[in-house]
Amino acid sequence: MKILLLGANGQVGWELQRALAPLGRLEICDRLRADLDRPESLAALVERIQPQVIVNAAAYTAVDKAESDAARSRRVNAESVEVLADAARSCDAWLVHYSTDYVFDGCKAAAYTEDDPVGPLSVYGQTKLEGEQAIQASGCKHLILRTSWVYAARGSNFIKTMLRLAAEREELRVIADQIGAPTSAELIADVSALLLYRLRHDRALAEQATGVYHLTAAGETSWHGYARFVVAKAAALDMSLKAGPDDIHAIGTADYPLPARRPANSRLDTGKLRRTFDLHLPQWEYHVERMLHELLAKP
Ligand SMILES: NC(=O)C1=CN([C@@H]2O[C@H](COP(=O)(O)OP(=O)(O)OC[C@H]3O[C@@H](n4cnc5c(N)ncnc54)[C@H](OP(=O)(O)O)[C@@H]3O)[C@@H](O)[C@H]2O)C=CC1
Numbered sequence: 653m654k655i656l657l658l659g660a661n662g663q664v665g666w667e668l669q670r671a672l673a674p675l676g677r678l679e680i681c682d683r684l685r686a687d688l689d690r691p692e693s694l695a696a697l698v699e700r701i702q703p704q705v706i707v708n709a710a711a712y713t714a715v716d717k718a719e720s721d722a723a724r725s726r727r728v729n730a731e732s733v734e735v736l737a738d739a740a741r742s743c744d745a746w747l748v749h750y751s752t753d754y755v756f757d758g759c760k761a762a763a764y765t766e767d768d769p770v771g772p773l774s775v776y777g778q779t780k781l782e783g784e785q786a787i788q789a790s791g792c793k794h795l796i797l798r799t800s801w802v803y804a805a806r807g808s809n810f811i812k813t814m815l816r817l818a819a820e821r822e823e824l825r826v827i828a829d830q831i832g833a834p835t836s837a838e839l840i841a842d843v844s845a846l847l848l849y850r851l852r853h854d855r856a857l858a859e860q861a862t863g864v865y866h867l868t869a870a871g872e873t874s875w876h877g878y879a880r881f882v883v884a885k886a887a888a889l890d891m892s893l894k895a896g897p898d899d900i901h902a903i904g905t906a907d908y909p910l911p912a913r914r915p916a917n918s919r920l921d922t923g924k925l926r927r928t929f930d931l932h933l934p935q936w937e938y939h940v941e942r943m944l945h946e947l948l949a950k951p
Pocket residue numbers: 659660661662663664665682683684686687688689690708709710711712713728749750751752753780798799800801802803807808837
C-alpha cells in the first residue's frame with residue numbers, strides 16, 4: 653500500500669510517520685514538498701505518486717491568527733483539501749483527514765454526535781468545516797476524524813504553555829467554562845493506522861465506512877481542570893515549577909478575551925467510532941501522563 657502523508661512535521665503528522673510505517677510505503681511530505689498554501693500545486697503531486705491512501709495532517713491551526721488571516725486559512729484548510737479530495741477520487745484512493753471540535757458552536761448540553769448541526773464560531777472552525785464539506789462533495793472514499801485539544805511531546809500545545817507559565821509565574825488564570833477532552837497525537841495516529849489496517853482487511857467494512865467520525869480520548873475536563881492536572885503531575889515528577897495546582901485560578905471565558913471565540917462545549921461523542929470499528933478509547937489522563945514522562949526523558 654502506498655500512503656501519501658501530508659503535514660508530516662506537525663504533532664499528528666510526526667506520530668503518523670511512526671504509526672503508518674508498518675502499513676506500507678510512506679511518501680512523506682512536509683511543507684516544502686506539498687505546500688497547502690498553493691492548492692494548484694497538489695493535484696500533480698498526487699497524480700505522480702498514485703497513492704492508495706492520502707493522509708492529510710497539514711492544517712492552518714493558529715486559531716487566533718486565522719481571524720486576521722482568513723484567506724490563507726481557507727486556502728490551507730479548505731481549498732487545498734478540495735484539491736486533495738478530487739485527486740483522491742481520480743485515483744480511487746482513501747483520504748484520511750482531521751477536523752475539529754471547533755466546527756460546533758458549543759451550545760449543546762450533551763456531547764456532540766456526527767449528525768449534530770455545525771455552527772463554527774471562528775475562522776479556523778469555519779475553514780475546517782469547509783474542508784469537511786469539500787471532501788464530502790467530492791465523492792472520494794474518506795475518513796474525516798474530528799478530534800479536540802491535541803497535544804504531543806513534539807510541537808506547541810496547551811500542556812507546554814502551562815508548563816512554561818508555571819515555571820515562570822507563581823499564579824496562573826485559566827478558563828474553567830470550556831469543556832472538552834485532551835487528546836494525544838500518539839492516540840490519534842495509532843487509531844488512524846488501526847482504521848486503515850481494518851479497511852484493508854475487511855472489504856465489507858471498507859464498503860460502508862466512508863464518513864465523519866469523532867475521535868477523542870474518553871472523559872472530559874475544562875482547560876482549568878486540565879492545567880491543574882498537568883501541573884500536579886509535573887510537580888510529582890519533580891519538574892521545577894513556581895506555581896502548584898492550587899495556584900491555578902479558575903476564570904470565565906469573558907475574563908480572558910482572545911481574537912477567536914471558542915465553544916463552551918467541545919465534548920465529542922465517540923460512539924460511532926466504537927460501534928463501527930469495535931474500538932475503545934482510553935481516558936484522557938493516561939496519555940497526558942505518558943507525554944509528561946516523555947518530556948522528562950527528552951526535554
Ligand atoms: N492542535 C489541535 O489542538 C487540534 C488539531 N486538529 C486537527 O488535527 C490536524 C493535525 O493538527 P496538529 O498536528 O495538532 O497541527 P500542528 O499545528 O501541530 O501541525 C500542522 C502541520 O501543518 C503544516 N502546515 C501548515 N501550513 C501548511 C502549508 N501551507 N503547507 C503544508 N503544510 C502546512 C505545518 O507545517 P510546519 O511544520 O512547516 O509548520 C505542520 O506540520 C489538523 O487538521 C488540525 O486541524 C483538530 C483538533 C484539535
